[in-house]
Structure formats: structure tokens, C-alpha cells
Amino acid sequence: MILLVAAACGGHTPDAKPATKGDPHTVAVGTGSGSATPAPPATLPNVGCLKPSCAFHAATATYFTCLAGGAGACFHFGSPCAPADSCMYDPADHIYKLCTRAIQGTCEQWGAACGPSSACMFDPADGLHHHCDALAVGTCKTYGALCAP
Numbered sequence: 698m699i700l701l702v703a704a705a706c707g708g709h710t711p712d713a714k715p716a717t718k719g720d721p722h723t724v725a726v727g728t729g730s731g732s733a734t735p736a737p738p739a740t741l742p743n744v745g746c747l748k749p750s751c752a753f754h755a756a757t758a759t760y761f762t763c764l765a766g767g768a769g770a771c772f773h774f775g776s777p778c779a780p781a782d783s784c785m786y787d788p789a790d791h792i793y794k795l796c797t798r799a800i801q802g803t804c805e806q807w808g809a810a811c812g813p814s815s816a817c818m819f820d821p822a823d824g825l826h827h828h829c830d831a832l833a834v835g836t837c838k839t840y841g842a843l844c845a846p
Contacts, residue, residue: 708734728822749775752774761776766845766846777803781797782813783796785811786818791836792810793818794810810835812832812835816846817844820840827840827843828841829841
């Protein structure tokens with residue numbers, strides 16, 4: 698499956714073609730031109746190219762590249778990172794702040810309170826990421842639905 702996604706995002710896969718029936722957001726995948734016995738095509742959801750994010754890992758109080766996540770959590774972490782908007786969660790006081798000096802996924806020097814541009818914030822109460830429906834100076838007054846970190 699990963700090879701299929703990788704091929705769709707950067708390479709050429711001659712056996713992949715748009716589905717002709719059903720959901721317009723699916724892709725039909727054949728078995729290949731060298732197959733002795735053709736199999737019916739499988740229909741896979743067209744998820745597009747994966748876009749890793751930079752997510753807070755509560756157990757280590759560090760930000761890592763999230764290679765696969767959803768439902769409020771990251772399932773596969775990569776290398777340390779810092780969010781593009783420099784707004785990071787400070788686990789010491791449970792507030793999002795601008796990080797003026799990030800090193801290996803942690804903040805060495807904090808600035809003013811902020812809110813992440815994605816509005817997807819870590820909730821220390823359940824350890825998951827939720828959409829913030831009401832932002833209040835670096836914290837979230839009202840958490841909404843789960844979001845992919």
C-alpha cells in the first residue's frame with residue numbers, strides 16, 4: 698500500500714487508472730501487465746499525497762514529524778521537528794507559546810502565548826489533539842472534534 702501511495706505521489710504507475718463506477722474519489726488498481734491470471738481490480742480510496750505534520754509527543758515533551766496519524770493521535774513518529782508557525786505546547790505550564798529557539802523538537806527559549814495556525818491543539822486532559830473551538834491566550838477554552846496532529 699505504501700508503495701502504491703509513493704508511486705502515485707511521485708512516480709508513474711501504469712496499472713492505476715481512475716475508477717469508472719461508484720465514488721469519484723477512488724482509484725481502480727489492476728494486477729499488472731505480466732500477470733498470468735488476471736484478477737478483478739481492487740478499489741482503493743484516493744487519499745492523495747501524505748503530508749507529514751509536526752506533532753507534540755506527550756511522553757517525551759518533544760515535537761516529532763508525524764508520519765501517520767489521525768483520531769487525535771500520531772501513530773508513527775519520525776525525526777524531531779518544530780512547527781512551521783513556531784507555536785509550541787509548553788508542558789510545564791500547559792500553554793501554547795511562540796518558541797524563539799527550538800532544538801531537536803524542544804523549545805529552549807519561550808516567547809509570548811500563541812495559538813497554532815491549524816487550531817489543532819493538544820489537550821492534556823485526554824492526551825489527544827482536538828480542534829480548538831474557542832482559543833484563549835495560549836490555551837483552549839472549548840475543545841471540539843478530534844483532529845490529526
